[in-house]
Amino acid sequence: MAGRGDPPEEPPESQADGEDEYRALVFDESFVRAARLQEFSAQERMGEHARAVRSVPRRPPRKGPGLVGTLVVLVALAFASAVYIGFRQPLPDPALGRAEPLQATVVPLAPRGAVPGGSPRSLIEHGPAAHFRIGSAGINLPAVRRTENFSETQIMAALATAKDFLVESSLDPDVLGGRETGTVKALLDPDQAAEFDLSMGSASGDDRHPAAGWLVRFDPARAELADPAIRVYGTLAYTETDAGRLEVVADHTFTYALRPAVDGPRQADGASLFTVHRLLHFRFDRDDLRLHRLELRTAYVQAGPQSCSSGASPALRPLLAGERADPAGPAGTDPYATGTPAGGLCGTLEISPPLGQAPPAPASPSPASPASPISVSPSLESGPAPRPVPSPWPDPGRILRGAGGA
Numbered sequence: 554m555a556g557r558g559d560p561p562e563e564p565p566e567s568q569a570d571g572e573d574e575y576r577a578l579v580f581d582e583s584f585v586r587a588a589r590l591q592e593f594s595a596q597e598r599m600g601e602h603a604r605a606v607r608s609v610p611r612r613p614p615r616k617g618p619g620l621v622g623t624l625v626v627l628v629a630l631a632f633a634s635a636v637y638i639g640f641r642q643p644l645p646d647p648a649l650g651r652a653e654p655l656q657a658t659v660v661p662l663a664p665r666g667a668v669p670g671g672s673p674r675s676l677i678e679h680g681p682a683a684h685f686r687i688g689s690a691g692i693n694l695p696a697v698r699r700t701e702n703f704s705e706t707q708i709m710a711a712l713a714t715a716k717d718f719l720v721e722s723s724l725d726p727d728v729l730g731g732r733e734t735g736t737v738k739a740l741l742d743p744d745q746a747a748e749f750d751l752s753m754g755s756a757s758g759d760d761r762h763p764a765a766g767w768l769v770r771f772d773p774a775r776a777e778l779a780d781p782a783i784r785v786y787g788t789l790a791y792t793e794t795d796a797g798r799l800e801v802v803a804d805h806t807f808t809y810a811l812r813p814a815v816d817g818p819r820q821a822d823g824a825s826l827f828t829v830h831r832l833l834h835f836r837f838d839r840d841d842l843r844l845h846r847l848e849l850r851t852a853y854v855q856a857g858p859q860s861c862s863s864g865a866s867p868a869l870r871p872l873l874a875g876e877r878a879d880p881a882g883p884a885g886t887d888p889y890a891t892g893t894p895a896g897g898l899c900g901t902l903e904i905s906p907p908l909g910q911a912p913p914a915p916a917s918p919s920p921a922s923p924a925s926p927i928s929v930s931p932s933l934e935s936g937p938a939p940r941p942v943p944s945p946w947p948d949p950g951r952i953l954r955g956a957g958g959a
Contacts, residue, residue: 714837
């Protein structure tokens with residue numbers, strides 16, 4: 554038999570319907586204290602008009618920091634921890650995509666004999682530039698297809714900027730006469746502005762910063778244009794690099810008709826031709842495409858007829874009709890000296906066909922081998938028969954995706 558305080562071992566045999574649902578409730582002391590109504594004692598209920606129960610006032614909730622305050626404290630602690638860790642272990646500075654200095658090579662081309670003279674029209678019509686187009690019409694854009702990371706519109710923007718640079722730096726009469734440089738500088742990446750100014754401001758010339766790497770300009774005391782119709786032929790090609798940039802290679806030959814810069818009347822047949830072959834390598838990032846500017850990475854320039862001693866001049870010094878190259882040859886080079894070589898690079902100007910003979914019919918240009926009216930034979934020192942110059946450029950037909958020619 555169960556004890557006094559123990560529950561019965563078995564439930565009662567007879568239970569009214571609905572009573573089982575209250576068997577799980579435990580009416581302990583805490584339950585009684587939590588009740589909102591409290592019964593008066595028997596003595597309290599004996600009084601007159603006494604009520605059977607009374608209401609127990611609820612205890613007000615304990616005040617403390619709310620959820621918003623807790624979040625504010627946590628955020629402040631996290632920010633303070635981040636600042637402390639940043640001072641103790643600063644993150645490395647991100648790499649800045651600054652433009653690289655220009656690598657320019659300028660090769661003066663010395664003629665073997667006297668420079669032929671004549672009228673501008675006859676020199677052009679009977680020379681290798683007879684089939685060249687005039688001015689910007691000779692700088693054609695290639696067919697464009699999108700690359701992995703650049704759209705056709707972005708590629709066209711790069712090619713158009715490269716063409717504008719060629720026009721401003723090779724065809725503008727003010728630039729050619731040494732009266733203007735700002736239009737060329739405006740198309741360059743700002744990181745190259747200081748180097749450009751150094752090249753333009755050098756009074757004696759600098760092999761490391763030749764002005765002819767940036768633009769074509771003639772010594773205004775020696776020569777001026779005899780015909781504003783400059784003949785141009787060449788190609789433009791593009792490719793996308795692994796770094797997510799576009800690169801454009803411009804390979805063009807410019808033929809100028811020049812005459813002596815003298816006061817007074819000039820001879821009608823006193824003009825001569827001057828040829829500049831420019832192989833330029835441009836690079837574009839997305840900011841350059843958006844801001845219509847470019848980075849000129851490398852420039853390989855061949856220009857003649859000139860004397861070998863004019864290689865470091867701040868402006869091109871053409872040999873005009875009837876003049877001959879300086880027989881001294883290029884400056885000497887000491888292979889035992891350390892540091893940057895001080896010797897100049899010079900080539901021999903050979904034009905085929907010779908002036909006065911009709912040129913053969915022009916062949917269709919190919920991206921891999923654009924037409925060039927000159928061949929170069931370099932000579933670091935005057936000596937035996939010179940050898941041909943190997944091109945410092947890879948075949949653009951194998952590495953570039955597009956090309957366009959006149």
